Amino acid sequence: MGEIGRYALLAAAIVALYGLVVSVLGLRWRHGGLLESARRAVTVWALLIALASAALFAAFLGRDFSVRFVAGASETTQSLFYTVAAFWGGHDGALLLWALILAGYMVAGVRGLRDYPDLQGPAVATLFVIAAFFSLLLASASNPFVPLIPPPPDGQGLNPLLRNPWMAAHPPTLYLGFVGMSVPFALVVAALVTGRLDDTWILLSRRWVILAWLFLTLGLLFGAKWSYVVLGWGGYWAWDPVENAAFMPWLTATAWLHSIQIQERRGMLATWNVALLLITFGLTIFGTFLVRSGVLSSIHAFAQSPIGYFFLAFLAVLLVGSFALLAWRWDLLHSRGTVESVISRETAFLANNLLFVSAAVVVFLGTIFPAITEATSGVKINVGPGYFNMVMVPIAVGILLLMGIGPLLPWRKATPEQLARNFTWPAAAAVLVAAGLAAGGVRSTGALLVFALVVFVGATIALEAARGTAVRTRRGEPLPVAVWRLLARNRRRYGGYTVHLGILLMLVGIAGSSAFATQSQALLRPGERFTAGRYTLEFIGLSGREEPGIDITTATVRVWAGARFLGTVRPERLFYRTQEQPMHHVTIRSSPREDLYVILSEWEPDGRAMIRVLIHPLVLWLWAGGFVIALGVVLAVLPETWRRPVPHPATAARGLPLSAQGTSGAP
């Protein structure tokens, strides 16, 4: 398998370079044949990457330990599932997965541009710049098919910490998000090169960005879930640089998805939208660089491996090149409108962008702070989670407030009467709930503020949906039909609101679990009980067993809530012999109210065990929010065209079918 893989990666590198050269020459000489050849190179490159990936899969399935990467990430006792997931359980395989995903996006993206031949050429060239970089890396410094001679009798096995379904799903999802930004990036570069800077590129890239954004969101959530379930400390987010690397493009992509609406509706911010997308793509490459170059553990990683320099050079070429194009086309990107009033949806979107981009800058500075201080003063100075929380909490509160206000503000300007009409009820509901919670004993100001704002935003969305439905029911439509049509005819709007609802749920989970988490631990003899919050736990005893390659110690613990018996939980401590590594299997009893998280920490030779209990209120809502977000995105990207009658230019010129149905529904 190794030699097929090496061949495929070498050939892929050659084809990528060929595609890059041919597409650039084809554009320069305006030579259609060369561009056709470049389009074919996209297919051939994708097939070669697929062949290399298939070879790596086959090597894993056949346990071919003559391939070093396979020997390093699998062993004979490893289950089929984790043998497959080991593909991206190490650096080189992860890069190959990156390339495989790029191959898929490239084929789909180039196909999607069939109707735009003038944009297609430059887009193909841009995508080949990215493809060539990763191909060269895979064919040289990060080749997963480097042979291992002589092959060992057994591999080292996948890191036990990675043997978890969430961790198996995390890298592919995250890469789908990262790499998904390549197609919009290619589109905006194509628009800059050709000077076609009307709204076409926005229209074409919007869906790609929404899709990539969804994958980024899910990838972040899967990583958080993994951390929560596996690492045994009960946390899901630590402002770790690896997490930040994925969070930054998420922030700027979110900003972009909002700011393009100003361009679409009011013809403003054309330059900003181009720049924001370039930055977002740059951040995805920067994130890959952070994770893959080893610069995080030390900038000395540069001395140990050339990959850091490759990435930095690539990033520099991309950013300098694309911003030079932007500067060259600056004059074509003029604004058609202006903000007319401070109280308008335009302002809300601008403020949204200010906050999201500030958040990205804050995370960026915090992440690279150690590298900066090490480069300037020779000492690494880390900033801890304290820094991130201090700055991000006010930003999040601001964004939450805008999430409630923005959608209810009209474009151009709002009058005070409208504001009163739209915000009285939601604000009253928020104050009422906050007062109720405070009376009920909730003391954390931060959590109260977040809960109140969540209610405020939720109420504005409910009010908005209710009014939209009312417009239709007044016209005589039965309620279910009215709701269905409202959603179906305004998918983007209600898809967006659904995503907002998902974010609200997540914030409830985050606020609840960070403000009210409690933990306790006790060293217990078999038969002893201890109380944690409203729970009573009785430690029954320890037992041991063996599985291939793993020694397992299990604690049996019976749990009561008050007088009610909830059941028996069995937290475990595992010891992986090959890797000489211990690991936890925590048990989590999840309910909408709170998670009861039980850990077997350690034990004494006399049979006493240290049991740790964490109680995390409302965590479930964090994951539930992820599902709602996914639903909203699906609603938003479903094609709206299927209901639209075939357009006829003459009717379009005269007016719209909606003018007949619309004006009768005056409020």
Add this chain to the structure above:
Amino acid sequence: MIEALLLLLSVTAAAYLLAPAFRRGPIGRTDPRTALENARVAAVQSLRDLELDWQTGKLSDEDYRAQRATLEAELAAVGRRLAALAEEP
């Protein structure tokens, strides 16, 4: 055996890639109607949004009428240009 297959694969791929490279042809142009059609769809969408915003009470009647007039004028302009293109062969 594997070497022979890989060689065959390389030759096929090279032939497939190079075949069109020597035919000199023009670069395709995007149909101007595509961009206009996109603009028309966007304008229809904006009007529908405006309509819903007004129906749900976010805009005053006066602002609604003014914005609606602007958008309808835009739409009409796009429609005229589309019609002009349709009449050309």
Add this chain to the structure above:
Amino acid sequence: MTTRRKLLIGSAIVVLALGFVAYQGVRSSMVYYLTPTEFRDRPEIRHQKVRLAGRVVPGSVGRAEGVAQFEITDGITPYRVRYAGPLPDLFAEGREVLVEGRLDDAGVLQASQVISTHPPEYKAPER
């Protein structure tokens, strides 16, 4: 005052406020990140909060009633560490760990956090 100017002033206020909060955040949460030898050679930060990266000295680990004591070293300078809390999964004799805390007067690092380095999936390739 034009709308544009109002927006610019508003943005400037927001950015300045965030900058101020960020500055406070850095001041309150910064931690020196060094090897034991670098730490020894910098007496001026002897009582600052530090994060030391080192290997757990084999045979030095002792645990009693939830309190762990061990030594870390970079091969040159060892430091004794005392930590009351759950040790991470990857913690083992001979492994790399990060220890965050302050040095007490007896020269023992009173750790507030012991962190194992990230799983190899995130490490630089070792060539």
